[in-house]
Amino acid sequence: MTTGTIIAIIGAAFAAILAGIGSAYGVRITGQAAAGVVAEKPDLFGKLLVIEALPGTQGIYGFLVAVIVMVRIGVLGGGALQLSVEQGWSFLGACMPIAFVGFFSAIYQGQTAVAGIMMAAKDPSTSAKGITMAALVETYAILALLVSILLVFGIQI
Amino acid sequence: MIVPMKKVTLYALKQDKEALLAALQRCGELMVVETEDSLPQDGCEEATEALKRTRETLRFVGKNAGKKGLLTVRPEVEASRLLSADPESEALQKQAFGLERRLDENSAKESSLKAQSDSLAPWLPLDTAVESLKDTRKVAVFTGNVAKDSIPALTSVLDRFDAEAQFLGEGLSGRAAVLYCMKDQAEEMLSAAKAAGFEQAALPRISGVPVDCEAKLTEEREKLTKERDEMKDSLSKLAAKRDELELLCDQQATVCSRLGTPAAATEYTFRLCGWAMADRAEKIRKAVESVTDAYALAFEEPTEDDQPPTVEKNSRFVTPFETITDMFSRPDPRELDPNPIMAPWYWIIFGMMMADAGYGLIMALFFGLFLKLKKPRGDFGKLVKVLLYASITTAFWGVMFGAYFGAEWFPPVLFIPLDEPVSTLILCLGIGVLHIFSGMAMAMANAFKAGDWQAAIFDNLSWIIMISGLGMLFVPSLAGVGKIMALTGAGIVLFTAGRSKKGIKKVTSGILGLYSITGHVSDILSYSRILALALSSGVVAMVFNLLAGMVQGSIIGFLFSIFIYLLGHAFNLAMGLLSAYVHSSRLQYIEFFGKFYQGNGHAFTPLSVQNKYVDLK
Numbered sequence: 162m163t164t165g166t167i168i169a170i171i172g173a174a175f176a177a178i179l180a181g182i183g184s185a186y187g188v189r190i191t192g193q194a195a196a197g198v199v200a201e202k203p204d205l206f207g208k209l210l211v212i213e214a215l216p217g218t219q220g221i222y223g224f225l226v227a228v229i230v231m232v233r234i235g236v237l238g239g240g241a242l243q244l245s246v247e248q249g250w251s252f253l254g255a256c257m258p259i260a261f262v263g264f265f266s267a268i269y270q271g272q273t274a275v276a277g278i279m280m281a282a283k284d285p286s287t288s289a290k291g292i293t294m295a296a297l298v299e300t301y302a303i304l305a306l307l308v309s310i311l312l313v314f315g316i317q318i
Numbered sequence: 319m320i321v322p323m324k325k326v327t328l329y330a331l332k333q334d335k336e337a338l339l340a341a342l343q344r345c346g347e348l349m350v351v352e353t354e355d356s357l358p359q360d361g362c363e364e365a366t367e368a369l370k371r372t373r374e375t376l377r378f379v380g381k382n383a384g385k386k387g388l389l390t391v392r393p394e395v396e397a398s399r400l401l402s403a404d405p406e407s408e409a410l411q412k413q414a415f416g417l418e419r420r421l422d423e424n425s426a427k428e429s430s431l432k433a434q435s436d437s438l439a440p441w442l443p444l445d446t447a448v449e450s451l452k453d454t455r456k457v458a459v460f461t462g463n464v465a466k467d468s469i470p471a472l473t474s475v476l477d478r479f480d481a482e483a484q485f486l487g488e489g490l491s492g493r494a495a496v497l498y499c500m501k502d503q504a505e506e507m508l509s510a511a512k513a514a515g516f517e518q519a520a521l522p523r524i525s526g527v528p529v530d531c532e533a534k535l536t537e538e539r540e541k542l543t544k545e546r547d548e549m550k551d552s553l554s555k556l557a558a559k560r561d562e563l564e565l566l567c568d569q570q571a572t573v574c575s576r577l578g579t580p581a582a583a584t585e586y587t588f589r590l591c592g593w594a595m596a597d598r599a600e601k602i603r604k605a606v607e608s609v610t611d612a613y614a615l616a617f618e619e620p621t622e623d624d625q626p627p628t629v630e631k632n633s634r635f636v637t638p639f640e641t642i643t644d645m646f647s648r649p650d651p652r653e654l655d656p657n658p659i660m661a662p663w664y665w666i667i668f669g670m671m672m673a674d675a676g677y678g679l680i681m682a683l684f685f686g687l688f689l690k691l692k693k694p695r696g697d698f699g700k701l702v703k704v705l706l707y708a709s710i711t712t713a714f715w716g717v718m719f720g721a722y723f724g725a726e727w728f729p730p731v732l733f734i735p736l737d738e739p740v741s742t743l744i745l746c747l748g749i750g751v752l753h754i755f756s757g758m759a760m761a762m763a764n765a766f767k768a769g770d771w772q773a774a775i776f777d778n779l780s781w782i783i784m785i786s787g788l789g790m791l792f793v794p795s796l797a798g799v800g801k802i803m804a805l806t807g808a809g810i811v812l813f814t815a816g817r818s819k820k821g822i823k824k825v826t827s828g829i830l831g832l833y834s835i836t837g838h839v840s841d842i843l844s845y846s847r848i849l850a851l852a853l854s855s856g857v858v859a860m861v862f863n864l865l866a867g868m869v870q871g872s873i874i875g876f877l878f879s880i881f882i883y884l885l886g887h888a889f890n891l892a893m894g895l896l897s898a899y900v901h902s903s904r905l906q907y908i909e910f911f912g913k914f915y916q917g918n919g920h921a922f923t924p925l926s927v928q929n930k931y932v933d934l935k
Contacts, residue, residue: 215900218893221893225858229857289645289903290645290646293646296903306854314736314739
């Protein structure tokens, strides 16, 4: 295995790690808020679960980019390619958008989702609005995911 | 489309009020609104109280009856049965209410007995009656507790004072002890004993030998347990009658909504004001006539100041999608209904985001069966229908992109997004441009309806021309035409955006108007999320296939791989549905509705029978 391949693997790991941590944090704070509301209003469980799942998607995006990198450099499915150092750094760079934007947007989305949960607790009919507000934050994670995917596929090997 | 509404005013005699309200409730077409002089009917508060009690009882019975089966179907009931509460059901509710109170009392008694028994426990080895433990002429008696470690210290203190101790059982605060000493040394001994770790405590408040008392307590507790078991038995019998209580709940809610109807009254007459759909006027008149002929009923067109409620009426395909719009905001009754245009776009975009023929099939089966067996109603029922319809587009785009459970069973009709992300991106942005254009077209239609042709042409058509022109610049053969169109559009915006302003502001507003191109571009780029979501659900599916493929070496591995397939795809399908639902809604709310939609209508809630737990025959 060449140094380039190792750098690419580090990049894939970063995408999964940072986006995953961000999502775990986001889901944690929304879960805590939702649990408090459900204790008072058990009927709201279904609606709040949808809001709670929203900050979880960044983790999936990070995972996704990590897997695409693994597929492209041949770590998954046998026969890892011998990447040059330049190619390795390119892959690491390609992973950065979803790693960092995923990390921060999941945390911020979690905070927005908590506010949405508080709103739904006062008036359950507003839960869809809370979902939409939280979903707006996700836009930037999606854009970062897109950039990461396009970059990963754009690298010549 | 939005159903035209009529303002309804009904005058009738007070003696017919009860019967009239019941008839109108049966008919379910009139939404009564409050006026300055209107009041709810007599008995409204009592009815609300009764409903609240029944709901609590139902919760109590339900908690003990366990969950209903997932596929339990609501019973069917005649609407007329809901108009008043059944006396037998009310008796049943009272019985359940009494049972709940007695159970509470029982457990309160039980816990107080348990507390007594706990405090008695350390004193059980005492073989004399408690009341006999008091000072004699020469001897002082102290009772209390001492921690186990402090016993040797205490014993040595006692030895010094020539006192005696009787150590009894272990309790929460240490070992119970009785100290005896001569009265003349009592004070000194006590303070020394306290220093050694003795804590003075009163005896439990009982009379007689502790063991006998304990026996009595145990007997009482057994009696309570027996009573509780009996009550639990009758509770499970009640739980079998949950249906009756649920029906009672609906009946009482119906009574409540009828008595809560606001009406203005004089000595002999009363007046109802409200709204009804224009084509239902005859139905309301018939309902009134079935009760009395002494009435005056007027239907009027709403004036500018009125705020009629919004009723949407659409084709069978569009109707379920109304729930998506209503979650954002109901349309204003005076604007165009966005649903007929929004529904197909939501349908297509949802399918693109899921884009897997296998998932489409599973969705069709799952939601189809769910609708058939469970018959969900209201907004939730509509949502399930939306998902059922979306299964068709999901399968369609799956075939287009060659995705079958994340694998490529057949070659794609168009291309595979993962192999040609740029082509897919262009496709998604193209869909976005058309979606936004249709939003602008709606804005134009609304402007024409309001008689403002300038807004239609200058603020909307200009942008359609300009954005189409800019798009054509990317196609070499159309670049020439595109350039002219883009410049024409930009020129219209530049010279007309400031048309309502004066002087220098005319110029600055024109330039600022042109600047809003950034907003349009970011709106269009927002549709790139379609590609991202399609890729993400596709790749996650692929990963699970890959993982399952890796373990398929032996028979155990093969079984394990089936497990991975099922769990992995179920997870991916659920997350994909969530993302597709949220993000295709967002594209409607922000990018599409942002172009034209006012919203802020309120719901039409006619006086009708309440059937939360039953279906009407």
